[in-house]
Amino acid sequence: MNAALLGKDLVGLESLTPEQITAILDTAEPFKEVSERPIKKVPALRGKTIVNLFFEASTRTRISFEFAEKRLSADTVNVQAAGSSVSKGETLVDTARNLEAMRIDMVVIRHGSSGAAQFLGQRIRSNVINAGDGTHEHPTQGLLDLLTLRDRFGRIAGLKVCIVGDVLHSRVARSNIWGLTKLGADVGVCGPPTLLPSHVTDLGVTVFRRIEEAIEWADALNVLRLQLERMTAGFIPSLREYNRVFGVTTDRLSRAPKDLLILHPGPMNRGVEIDSDVADGPHSVILPQVTNGVAVRMAVLYLLAGGSPDWASTGGET
């Protein structure tokens, strides 16, 4: 069995080298073309069984993975698991072992606890892909954001990208920070201090106190979704104030010195972190992000499968 380019699992971008990240982006290119064909399918992963193990509800990410899996001709099973080990009965360890006993080739896991993907990956032989673990990482989102930026700018190195919003609770932000810094971009973060993690500058990013400064500086903005719970938990006084002070509005963008690219991981709170006109406007690449999402996920599955466990040759029991 070959040692695949990425190892057994994709847990996060923090542990990848720039070469590995670039290889994934390069591999995603031909997969974009597959989605344009009349028959949107290639047999590359034919006969592979992939389980989408989602402990958190997520329509868009799950559907994106499902398309990626089906377009590679894999067999897909969706499991909507309930809550955490403690609250809902079967532990993650037992879930993992049951899957392994069914000879699953790959597991795509989304879970509410940081570290859950790594936890699973250490305990089963199947490939594990992190579709979002707690507030730790969401590597495929980071990758599709990178691909989208590369599509538009032709490069990542030297790009000025500012992540705007609730960075503290955002796994998308963390994955982006890792991916962008590794490929040589200048990364900024902007948001209320209550929503920026302590020691964030130790990650190599610049902090912008005001959105106007960020807009002045950046080539692209990655606007994060602001969740309602942040208001009830006291991190910000109100959504209205957040929009007034930190919202990416048409007005603010009109004063940008450059044509800023606007990214958003979705789903959007129109009128809170981003104005509708901006989201639907000419600088928004929100929809291309979604298209790239399927291609990137196909690339990741394809590259990992190259090193997936060969159940037949290992003859059954571990």
Place this chain on the structure above:
Amino acid sequence: MKPVLFANARIVDPSQGLDEVTSLLMQDGRVAGIGRDVHGPEGAQILDVAGLVMAPGLIDVHVHLREPGQEDRETIATGALSAVAGGFTGICAMPNTDPVIDNQGAVGFVKAKGEAAALARVYPIGCVSVGQRGERLAEFGEMTAAGAVAVSDDGHPVMSSHLMRTALEYARTFGIPVADHCEDLALAAGGAMHEGIVSTRLGLKGIPAAAEEIHVARDIILAELTGGHVHLCHMSTRGSVELIRRAKHRGLQVTAEAAPHHFTLTHERCDGYDTSAKMNPPLREAEDRDAIRGALADGTIDCIATDHAPHHYDAKEREFDDAPNGIIGLETALSLAWRELVLSGRMTLPALIDRMSCAPARLWHLGGGTLRPGSPADLVLFDPAAEWRVEPARLRSRSRNTPWAGETLPGVVRATYVGGRSVFVRTGDPADGASAGKRRQA
């Protein structure tokens, strides 16, 4: 029990200002005499313990014995065995069991179980509040009459300053300390590790140092207001150390403890989401660890207490967020203290014995902590030159949750005596911790 003469031990007893290689006679359960010319009566057993250190038995004021209610993790008996294997002759049992120890019957239960085990002396601690709910005071009087030596709601902080104040005032009547778990729950809520660069990288909610320091400051102020004795549990931050230092400088009746993990490990140990590094208060930064070491050296922190917290393997085999806090510590404490504090040159051995035996006994008014002739023969013999490998399956505790699994530590407890009875002897089995530098007894 035959009288025993221990010959050629390096006897370290700070309570007498003693640190010399000499002999000790143990008779009728007490220390009968210390000195080169001391000899036993006819028929006394003579043990040549050259190369070993003898000290008053160690005392741990912060141990979780899990009985009643969580006997799958530990019982009073297994905890007492783990204690003597670590050189402890006295342990204070925290009351956050199931049900909690908030009444005289429960206190009596713990005391009786400890006596039945007949290993380390078990001193029950009663709750500050009924049910540990933080609403009204438990019956300190009834509980102390039944044997409680202190009160604590450990596991939880006493959030209400009013309750903490009344507890300190009321405890004065009985001369017992109020041991507080210092944590501002509003700041700490949901946190799984120290708030810092590591928690940011791992995407885990952090507990800022301020959460501990705010309660430390409050408790110091209340100690001054009430004249009561507050004992600060498991100190972990340099800010706390600073506050305590200033309080002592002003002569306030504030005592404090620190656990071995807080002077040994830092938050980097949580990398990889290792749940054996998850405890409350959490492992902190290197500067905090260094401050704890310095505080133990200069006495700002009075004693070492393990916060021995047994958890079942399944419980720790979980996502980091969901894993319970705590590690066992009775059997590794002396070795870690020996390595981190004495071998490193930060403290002398007599100072260490003070922190691990004399001070807890003195400050909590417990027996022990001394080898003065006439006192009960609670003593430990340990070999500073030997090493042992921590193998969780071989530990005496019922639980296995230790971050030092597989590590080789210096300093091996050879024997422990309580009231003149041998309650623990390490066998000659190499797997049981005998290796280079093993001494033979005559």
Place this chain on the structure above:
Amino acid sequence: MGRVLARMASELVEQTASGGDLVLVGIQRRGVQLADRLAALVAPQLGRSLRRGTLDITLYRDDLQAIGPRPEVHETRLPADLNGAIVVIVDDVLFTGRTVRAALDEIADFGRPRRVLLAVLVDRGGRELPIAADVTGLAVNAAPDDHVAVLVRELDGDDAVDLIAGATR
């Protein structure tokens, strides 16, 4: 190489004389360059329109594990409507036949050609599937462990056919 390709071009024109929309599809990588050159030679002789396509069959291979740690998938571009066209698959070396099988599968996912032909520069024998070329540049008798490679000016700086005996032993 020029002469061989010229002969191949004539044969191709002969075999497709019955008429119909012709599509020359080169298999990545060197089949693409060969298809380009063949197209240039065929077009003047043909008298009707000629379309080009490129095909990467990596995603259709039957040996995913053997791809290696860093698979490179190159461009696939086929004309929109293949239905009823005559497709000529162009490749550099025909050996086991598995590459051509993969190419047939992939083309089938794009449409239903009226006819598919195979043109290869080198046929080295050693077939593992019932696949035969319609137009062959040269036939070589190679042992299973010999290495046969085609070099093209555009990618390798020179035109050549290499046979290295025992190279894969």
